[in-house]
């Protein structure tokens with residue numbers, strides 16, 4: 001009964017510890033990835049990362065709940081039983097003391113060679129996760145080039161490779177268990193045979209012999225359970241190395257620092273700002289600029305001139321190498337850019353599977369229905385919403401259907417406005433839109449720029465006619481500045 005109680009407590013506590021550690025590690029990993037941000041993660045494979053954060057971290061659960069509790073039991077229980085047997089019978093003590101340590105020793109030897117098999121299994125699992133996501137995301141391209149079958153062949157090949165490596169690990173695990181069972185059965189049999197002979201001679205009492213024989217399997221039980229969970233340790237070890245590598249990615253994002261004053265934003269200044277990626281040379285060279293409230297600034301420039309990089313700096317997604325970016329409030333106080341409430345409308349806004357209201361509330365989960373209607377109206381979308389039978393409760397399908405590309409951009413603008421941003425940033429808001437849709441979006445942006453600082457990256461001229469300031473980037477520096485009224 002005591003054994004059952006101890007076993008039950010160890011299982012429950014081990015499971016609790018496993019859950020606690022894995023869920024807090026998952027949270028920490030997510031928080032770290034948020035700090036690294038999109039720029040730092042641009043070289044990472046999302047499929048691989050998803051596998052690491054799900055199955056990789058889950059592998060640690062079995063390590064903590066099973067392997068660690070069994071390792072602890074293996075250190076305590078056999079020693080207690082040995083102490084008990086030592087008092088009762090010298091021969092049994094000798095047999096158990098010699099054969100017992102063979103099991104962990106044998107496990108360590110097998111484990112050493114099995115680790116490379118486990119590492120291979122993990123490499124193939126991560127590769128499979130990455131390829132699967134790539135194939136799903138690139139389905140349209142594969143289909144257009146008539147390469148769907150090739151994509152499937154590659155996936156099938158990787159699936160087989162993963163199956164083979166998993167089976168190799170399982171083979172080693174089963175073989176090891178069989179050998180260990182053999183060892184422990186043999187030594188229990190040896191204890192029994194010795195007792196049998198001595199009982200016949202009458203040199204040992206039946207009670208003692210019976211008691212030691214009952215204890216002998218209990219001596220091996222923790223050793224065998226430890227060995228059975230040994231592959232949990234190897235699994236966790238293989239998964240942990242790439243998880244630990246995630247934590248070495250440098251955090252590039254500025255952390256939000258709430259501002260001590262609520263005075264409205266007056267302007268944003270950039271002074272001799274230099275920024276770049278990793279060890280590469282500067283992309284932005286000593287850039288200075290002034291963006292004022294109620295003014296729409298349009299930044300143009302050829303491809304590769306650094307427009308997106310400047311936007312990333314304003315969004316706090318990458319650190320400055322030198323220079324500074326500051327914001328000035330209406331009461332004259334200065335504050336860092338990281339303390340501003342920023343609204344961002346990317347070129348391809350993210351939409352989740354849900355209603356229009358759900359997508360708007362991504363920016364502010366507790367926003368009221370009136371607040372939603374208000375921002376929809378500011379973004380010039382009220383008429384469109386009114387034509388939908390279910391209004392804001394209309395479900396959006398994949399890629400925003402039934403909304404058009406222009407309407408999706410305006411929906412993203414409405415969502416950005418829901419946060420009442422002080423700084424509003426747009427990345428190519430009219431790209432790929434026809435003239436009518438582009439004009440609607442441009443109108444909505446011009447309207448939204450009042451009462452805040454607004455910066456737009458644009459190639460097309462339909463926005464420059466609304467701009468109070470137009471800046472042109474060329475090779476990371478201003479080519480010309482001008483004011484367009």
Ligand SMILES: Nc1ncnc2c1ncn2[C@@H]1O[C@H](COP(=O)(O)OP(=O)(O)OP(=O)(O)O)[C@@H](O)[C@H]1O
Nearest residue numbers: 039042277283301302303304305306307308309310
């Ligand atoms: N994540 C990144 N890692 C390394 N270099 C990058 C990264 N993103 C951009 N660059 C480099 O920075 C330079 C400027 O790129 P950026 O995307 O800012 O230009 P852009 O003006 O926005 O171009 P486009 O109009 O084509 O979007 C380019 O040389 C590009 O190769």
